[in-house]
Amino acid sequence: MPNMSLEKVPMPQSEASVRNTNFKEVALGYTDEMAKEEAARCLKCKNKPCVAGCPVCVDIPEFISLIEQGEIEKAFYKVKETNSLPAICGRVCPQETQCEQLCLRGIKGEPVAIGRLERYVADWAMKNIEENHDINNSKAKVAIIGSGPASLACSGELAKMGYDVTIFEAFHVAGGVLVYGIPEFRLPKEIVQKEINEIKKLGVKIEMNMVVGKVVSIDELFNEGYKAVFVGTGAGLPSFMNIPGENLNGTFSANEFLTRINLMKAYDPDHNDTPVFIGRRVAIVGGGNVAMDAARCAKRMGAEEVYIIYRRSETEMPARIEEVEHAKEEGIIFHTLTNPISIEDDGNGWVGGIKCVKMELGEPDDSGRRRPVVIKGSEYVIPMDSVVIAIGQSPNPLIKNSTPDLETNKWGCIVADENTGITSKEGVFAGGDIVTGAATVILAMGAGRNAAKSIDEYIRGLTH
Ligand SMILES: Cc1cc2nc3c(=O)[nH]c(=O)nc-3n(C[C@H](O)[C@H](O)[C@H](O)COP(=O)(O)OP(=O)(O)OC[C@H]3O[C@@H](n4cnc5c(N)ncnc54)[C@H](O)[C@@H]3O)c2cc1C
Structure with missing residues (x-):
């Protein structure tokens, strides 16, 4: 039976006068019952308008339908098909201007709480599933610069395809804005760390304290045998x-x-x-x-x-x-x-x-x-x-200054094709805030995924 309530099932959250004195997470997440009740608000529209609003095209009605049936593990893997960081996106994505904006339930009431349901399946999986991955990183070496959502998505996809992926991160901790910008009370660092651990389990290596442009240049990475380089260095210059x-x-x-x-x-x-x-x-x-x-x-x-x-x-x-x-x-x-x-x-x-x-x-x-x-x-x-x-x-000029043959625009962003991440320099791909200027986690992730596909095509082209 569909739940025809006009309002979303409210998300429990800590009381404002208490939470503004500590850094514990504000939004506390749905219980199993709340998630089922909210999932029943979805009309499972045949033409899936919500999916068109998701930059990584999660099959939203399908994963919500699985929650309603109590198949939470299957719901999680459905989300994971296209979104490698669901616990993060469920917390910080601007769903109100993306998937939820196109939800038919939003015409006469509140849209289905897609973000809250995504967070629910991701948190459930973190508690209940040990993800196993077959690691096979026997293909070419790929270097990824930066470890924000664009880079994490790109490296995860490439590792799944069998590439030998190394991330070079300037800071001593991986995660980009997810760890240095977004505060603990909105996005607990433990959640980010768990998502990064999943990517490491795919065989991705992360080298910290590696400021590319100072410690090593993009050209030197090619000399070291990397066949392609993805630049996901974000927009960290205030x-x-x-x-x-x-x-x-x-x-x-x-x-x-x-x-x-x-x-x-x-x-x-x-x-x-x-x-x-x-x-x-x-x-x-x-x-x-x-x-x-x-x-x-x-x-x-x-x-x-x-x-x-x-x-x-x-x-x-x-x-x-x-x-x-x-x-x-x-x-x-x-x-x-x-x-x-x-x-x-x-x-x-x-x-x-x-x-x-x-x-x-x-x-x-x-x-x-x-x-x-x-x-x-x-x-x-x-x-x-x-x-x-x-x-x-805006973007930090370090990569631009140390790679003169990489085209940038007047704002210092790398010029890259929005569907493929291809830049003016052969073998170099880019995506996320370094290309678009300050944007969102999900757009950065989407760009990273797209770039992974074209890096694969590029490297296969080199070897044939
Ligand atoms: C405070 C804050 C709050 C935000 N809140 C939200 C939100 O609620 N929802 C949302 O969707 N978006 C939000 N955003 C935007 C979102 O976080 C960014 O759009 C997203 O993180 C961009 O991802 P990215 O991978 O392109 O870059 P980043 O996350 O910026 O990661 C870039 C990484 O590259 C590293 N790096 C930079 N230069 C080099 C170099 N030369 N060598 C090696 N490594 C390098 C950096 O240290 C960093 O780790 C917020 C941003 C900020 C700052």
Whole structure:
């Protein structure tokens, strides 16, 4: 019997006033009963509109139908056919603008909670299944640069095809933004580690502390016998506003702030001595997921007042709706239609305040969003102890500078075919944020998978 409820089965989550004091996961996941009840909301549409919204084409109605039948292991393997990181995607994918946006149940009520169901099967599998893989890495050597979702997906696919895959990662921990950016309370590091372990079980080797472009170049990798190279180095270079006072003590890029707290574990001071300055009042500038993560981290690290300062209105915020709601529940103060024009000195070289102007929305700009326009004479100062800039990231220029024959565009992104990852340099493929600029986990994964297919074709072409 289909469940015709107009609303999703709610996801249990920890209480806002408790969770904003710790880094434990906020969303707690469905029980078996909840998952079955939600699965019964799916109409199993013949033309599967939801699948068209999934960048890796998971057979959504099929895996949901298997949950309804109680076949959770089969449901898990159905998802795994095209999504190698389901426990991660079930937690952080923006389903509301992808698969769930196209769900027919969403026309007259809430769409089926596809993301929550994906997370349910993945978490169930982690507890109940020991995945076995036949390892055969006898084919050619392939080098993968970076270990974020694009690289993990690409290496997993190549290893399954029998290639001898080595990942070269600049940091001392693998996972990319999944470990250094997205906080523990949204994506526990244990989950990321388990997904990475599955990829290692396929025979993929990971070499840490390998900054390609410094320690070894792409050309040197070819000289060492690698037949193809995939570049998945992401977009980790923070952008700044270039306003007066940005160099004061107490101003951070979100990248540095989140890396100190997450990757370097400043949130766990009993076991780590990573320094991070928080302050009593913290301003986060920006309105994306990165800004929400920085704000919610600042609150958990003990800040009394945390402000989101964003120049457009809440409707234009690029952050996931769920993240905005969670941030509000946790006491984050939103100053929308507000733009910083300088950071004020407290007289000792530290942040003392942030000077802002009020904005109003004018005509749409190139992005289709209404352009924010300054309201004259609206300047005011909010007293502040620290400021975190979260207005965007672009690719680090290291690979570009050390590989002159690799074509990049004016934003420093590698120019690559979106379906194949083929770049201007023979044998070099690229995908994820390094090609698109800052985007999403699932798009990066999709690009990694596609590149794996074309790397296979390329290498087979070399040997025939
Ligand atoms: C704070 C934050 C929150 C986010 N939240 C979400 C979300 O909720 N949902 C969502 O879908 N997306 C989210 N995103 C975006 C998403 O995480 C990225 O789009 C995705 O991680 C990109 O994957 P990638 O593999 O291309 O690169 P990355 O994840 O950036 O990984 C690149 C890796 O390459 C390594 N590297 C870089 N240069 C070199 C080099 N020269 N040599 C060797 N290694 C190198 C880096 O250390 C890194 O490990 C968020 C991003 C941030 C920063």
